[in-house]
Amino acid sequence: MIKQIKQQQGHVSDSCTDCGSYVDIGAVVEAEDTLLVLSFIGDNALLQAQTMQQIAQQRFTDTKADIKNVDNSISLQLEFAFSVEKMIFQLENQL
Structure with a gap:
């Protein structure tokens, strides 16, 4: 799971300068x-x-x-x- 998240990091655009979150909750919670x-x-x-x-x-x-x-x-x-x-x-x- 962590490997998949790390692979997808480059494809994420975080426009929220305050939160800094780049993980889709669906990728973490099954x-x-x-x-x-x-x-x-x-x-x-x-x-x-x-x-x-x-x-x-x-x-x-x-x-x-x-x-x-x-x-x-x-x-x-x-x-x-x-x-x-x-x-x-x-x-x-x-x-």
């Missing part, structure tokens, strides 16, 4: 990238995972969630319907 896995540790790990699950499913109602106890930690798997939902969720929750 449509199939819908799974987010979060790990929680500590006494309230399960509560933290359940809270994050609730936040995700309230924001994006088609999100599927699975909570598992894995090696002294709690794993939360969130499967979003679209990769953009995953990205928005991560940005909104500073993940």
Whole structure:
């Protein structure tokens, strides 16, 4: 992926002098990238995972969630319907 971006750099015209961005977001985010896995540790790990699950499913109602106890930690798997939902969720929750 990085190799492809570097190859395309010469074909990009950045007219925004403030932002300096030359990467098309579609070149970085893949449509199939819908799974987010979060790990929680500590006494309230399960509560933290359940809270994050609730936040995700309230924001994006088609999100599927699975909570598992894995090696002294709690794993939360969130499967979003679209990769953009995953990205928005991560940005909104500073993940």
